[in-house]
Amino acid sequence: MSKIIDRRILIAEDDLTSRLILSQTLSKANFQIVVANDGDEAWHIIKQADSPRLAILDWMMPGFTGLEIIKKLQYLDSNKHVYTILLTSKTERQDLIRGLKAGADDYLVKPYDADELLARIEVGRRIIQLEEDQVSFQNELKKYATDMEELATDRAKQLVHADRMATLGLLSAGMAHEINNPLTFISGNRQVLSDCWPTIKNSLEQDLKMAPANSAQIGFCLEEIPKIINGVGTGVSRVKKIVDGLKSFARQNETIRKPSSIHDCINQALILCKNRLKYNVEVITDIPEDMPDINVDKQQIEQVLVNLLYNAADAIEEQQKQGSIEISTRLKSGKIEIIVEDNGGGLPEKILAGLFNPFFTTKAMDKGTGLGLSICQGIIEEHDGTIRAENRSSGGARFIVELPLFTTTEGATK
Amino acid sequence: MSVHILIVDDENEICEMLSRHFRFLGYEVDQAESAEQALEIMSEKRMEVVISDIMMPGMLGTDLVSAIRTEYPMTHVIMITGYVTLENALTCMRRGADTCVFKPLEDLTELDEAVERALDDLRRWKDKFLELQGMKGGKK
Numbered sequence: 404m405s406k407i408i409d410r411r412i413l414i415a416e417d418d419l420t421s422r423l424i425l426s427q428t429l430s431k432a433n434f435q436i437v438v439a440n441d442g443d444e445a446w447h448i449i450k451q452a453d454s455p456r457l458a459i460l461d462w463m464m465p466g467f468t469g470l471e472i473i474k475k476l477q478y479l480d481s482n483k484h485v486y487t488i489l490l491t492s493k494t495e496r497q498d499l500i501r502g503l504k505a506g507a508d509d510y511l512v513k514p515y516d517a518d519e520l521l522a523r524i525e526v527g528r529r530i531i532q533l534e535e536d537q538v539s540f541q542n543e544l545k546k547y548a549t550d551m552e553e554l555a556t557d558r559a560k561q562l563v564h565a566d567r568m569a570t571l572g573l574l575s576a577g578m579a580h581e582i583n584n585p586l587t588f589i590s591g592n593r594q595v596l597s598d599c600w601p602t603i604k605n606s607l608e609q610d611l612k613m614a615p616a617n618s619a620q621i622g623f624c625l626e627e628i629p630k631i632i633n634g635v636g637t638g639v640s641r642v643k644k645i646v647d648g649l650k651s652f653a654r655q656n657e658t659i660r661k662p663s664s665i666h667d668c669i670n671q672a673l674i675l676c677k678n679r680l681k682y683n684v685e686v687i688t689d690i691p692e693d694m695p696d697i698n699v700d701k702q703q704i705e706q707v708l709v710n711l712l713y714n715a716a717d718a719i720e721e722q723q724k725q726g727s728i729e730i731s732t733r734l735k736s737g738k739i740e741i742i743v744e745d746n747g748g749g750l751p752e753k754i755l756a757g758l759f760n761p762f763f764t765t766k767a768m769d770k771g772t773g774l775g776l777s778i779c780q781g782i783i784e785e786h787d788g789t790i791r792a793e794n795r796s797s798g799g800a801r802f803i804v805e806l807p808l809f810t811t812t813e814g815a816t817k
Numbered sequence: 818m819s820v821h822i823l824i825v826d827d828e829n830e831i832c833e834m835l836s837r838h839f840r841f842l843g844y845e846v847d848q849a850e851s852a853e854q855a856l857e858i859m860s861e862k863r864m865e866v867v868i869s870d871i872m873m874p875g876m877l878g879t880d881l882v883s884a885i886r887t888e889y890p891m892t893h894v895i896m897i898t899g900y901v902t903l904e905n906a907l908t909c910m911r912r913g914a915d916t917c918v919f920k921p922l923e924d925l926t927e928l929d930e931a932v933e934r935a936l937d938d939l940r941r942w943k944d945k946f947l948e949l950q951g952m953k954g955g956k957k
């Protein structure tokens with residue numbers, strides 16, 4: 404919408420009588436008058452951001468003359484155009500042409516007729532309105548263009564993201580599978596070796612008694628081999644954790660949705676996390692009884708909640724304190740919001756951007772693989788929802804999951 | 818009685834590893850790199866237990882279970898798989914495998930226990946047969 408121009412008019416006239424007559428005429432016609440007693444004052448007013456859009460300038464006055472002001476206006480660094488009517492007692496044709504050439508929009512020769520003045524002012528106002536319309540039309544166009552552009556970029560980003568995720572999904576499934584076989588025989592062989600160890604140890608101990616000359620080496624073996632066996636075991640567990648992560652990352656696209664109660668999802672997730680939460684974490688839930696169903700793959704939503712709860716528990720543990728996790732749900736314009744918040748260390752500004760990226764982690768090697776949140780995001784987006792993270796003002800992190808409600812029309816088409 | 822176990826996996830290192838493990842526990846172990854090879858070996862040698870992978874080039878482990886069930890009903894089959902899906906597990910169960918153990922077999926005891934259970938079952942039947950033979954003998 405273009406804005407309606409106001410009725411303010413600037414009058415720059417040094418002669419008191421002329422000024423009064425002019426003011427009266429305009430006031431009667433319902434204009435608001437802004438008065439300047441000389442050219443300098445007029446220029447000062449015009450320069451201001453919110454000056455009147457229409458100015459009646461006397462040609463001859465102290466300070467800048469009307470003509471000078473009009474010339475200066477051309478160079479004013481503003482895209483706002485001030486419509487100027489030059490007042491003059493000069494009647495020479497030459498003078499009038501000079502005024503118009505300098506940039507005046509119109510002129511009046513004193514003494515002038517009041518009706519003519521008002522008519523010319525109306526012309527000016529029409530032109531200003533036209534200009535105004537055009538500017539706002541251009542602005543609208545510009546805004547529309549940027550909106551479209553933003554939309555296109557967003558969509559492109561989404562597509563790239565979806566594509567990357569799909570590729571990553573396939574890749575991880577393949578990788579998980581490839582790693583699993585060698586992992587199986589590494590792990591198995593370690594266990595066989597470990598089973599054989601007591602026998603080896605026995606004979607080594609015998610040897611030690613029989614041939615003390617080799618005692619250093621035999622002692623070394625007795626000391627180190629059990630550690631080697633253990634080390635391989637630790638490695639195997641760690642790789643297995645990564646493989647499991649990759650597998651569930653790959654699996655997140657196969658959803659089976661049913662109308663489910665969020666209540667059940669949360670309770671199930673809490674049961675799954677019971678062991679992790681029992682020592683230093685108090686869980687507070689605030690879930691209204693009569694929440695409507697959501698159309699989800701229950702196991703996947705449980706997995707999201709489990710991941711969030713584990714992260715919260717980790718964050719609390721890192722602070723080495725007793726902590727609490729709050730889980731709440733609420734309805735919000737056709738959506739359900741599930742909020743998981745903790746009073747751990749919170750999310751430092753610099754990690755916020757990469758939080759949901761696969762393999763992003765701040766945890767030690769054997770604690771986090773950095774897949775948790777990217778899995779959550781994958782699942783929630785697959786459910787046409789969103790997940791976001793923020794810091795609580797009281798300290799700690801807050802994760803907000805938004806999911807569409809299950810609507811009966813959707814159910815009927817099923 | 819000496820117990821024969823057949824390990825079937827297209828990944829040779831896994832065959833070797835499991836073979837080593839069960840030999841250490843005192844079993845007689847054979848290895849096959851495919852389901853086809855497994856059936857070949859079984860036609861010449863009685864097996865108490867077969868431990869087989871599912872995903873293999875050529876005949877699948879799940880088809881091997883079916884074949885063993887019809888040809889060697891007394892042989893127990895334990896499946897191992899890295900390709901953990903509900904469908905795989907259901908197929909194993911329907912076709913009569915004892916159980917399905919998931920790779921990477923981080924702990925071999927699950928497999929050991931499965932073998933133990935299979936052997937218990939076989940022993941119970943054997944006792945029954947002996948008992949029957951004894952009864953026949955008594956009537957003579």
Ligand SMILES: Nc1ncnc2c1ncn2[C@@H]1O[C@H](COP(=O)(O)OP(=O)(O)OP(=O)(O)O)[C@@H](O)[C@H]1O
Binds near residue numbers: 710747750764765777
């Ligand atoms: N509740 C939280 N409070 C503070 N930091 C968090 C919280 N949740 C996640 N983070 C940060 O986000 C990172 C990524 O989390 P994500 O769950 O993706 O991976 P992870 O927990 O490190 O590993 P994984 O979940 O794969 O075991 C974490 O390493 C941690 O720095």
Ligand SMILES: [Mg+2]
Binds near residue numbers: 710
């Ligand atoms: Mg995590």
